[in-house]
Amino acid sequence: MDSRPQIVVLAKRPRPGHVKTRLTPPYTPEEAAELAAEALRDTLDAVAATPAAARVLVTDDPGPGAAPDGFEVIAQRGDGLDERLAWAFEDVYARRRLPVLLVGMDTPQITGTLLTRAATALQEHDAVFGPAADGGFWLLGLRRPDPGLLLGVPMSRPDTGAEQLRRLRGRSVATMPLLTDVDDAAAARAVAERAPHTRFAATLARLGAGAAR
Template sequence: MTTLLVVAKQPLPGRAKTRLTPPFTPEEAASLAEAALADTLATAARVPADRHVLVLDGAPGPWLPPGFHVVPQTTGGLDVRLAAAFAACDGPALLIGMDTPQITPETLAPALCWDTHDAWFGPAADGGFWALGLAGPDPALLLGVPMSRPDTGAVQYARLRAAGLGVGLLPVLRDVDTARDARHVADEAPGTRFAARHAHLTAATAGGGS
């Protein structure tokens, strides 16, 4: 049974996408976070996994589509929280975050195949990673990996290889962390909710609005 895990934070002002402020206000940053999360969940819902799980810090909102089992994140550092998400899975699992609204089902499809790989790894442009798939969800593969650093992805990938796993690589994607990231991702995925929200907010700013 393959599980698709989406790890996310409730998009609340002052808690979500704080690195977007400035130039965006906390409310605008939260609205961009909500759009990114809605896009991510809509894509994940179209991926033919056996289970779709939202591992959430906070409470669900109207952005949550049907078909997801919602579980709370554990406390602790990000490595601990990701490890706990994998530990709750009975079989192969693919984990993604909410920071890459440009993903499509086609982007994720290879990582649902375990015939030739023990793990899948999606590197992020900032040095982190946006996806991690494990045929055998061993929490020890994540515990102790330093998170939110330029070498996070390299350390996590090395951990997988050191465990003797055959690792398949997914495309390098840009996380939405800064205003520059947001602009690039909106340009890359013009048909998304995220792009529409970004266009609305930047047009309002250019026109002298909030």
């Protein structure tokens, strides 16, 4: 049996006014959506470069062209982010009964090397946790997903990561490096500086850093 995890990207379809709204201002809704689209493409590239039992995009708009070849596409379900995360794990795990490694679309600086490290850790631990600089998390891996590990965790707060880790007490947890989510213009600049090779960084440079707007 394939012991590699399934890798999931949880994402919104990049539409103006619906994604990266904290980038507006200084960027227009259209520019924010463009940055989100490039961040998602960078993320999918990193996942494509990572050995996996399956690669899955869980999206709010699973229409044609949602993901490149090699990805399965399924619809998100649930209301709050905790529900969307919980059911993404549940739905993907149910397909193959294999561990699930999940990332979002807010960290275009991730690489196949970093995800491979997380995937390897998930073969040796019950969970893998990637903390984010804003107090949340950019990656979560579970060998045996359980909705109860996520449902009710308060999201988008400075203590989100700490609360999620509390849910994992009693399990073996491997911790990944701290990363910065692209939440606002300052974070976008910081991410682009750390990952100048990405599509996201190139698009940010073309649009301008936003500081003078």
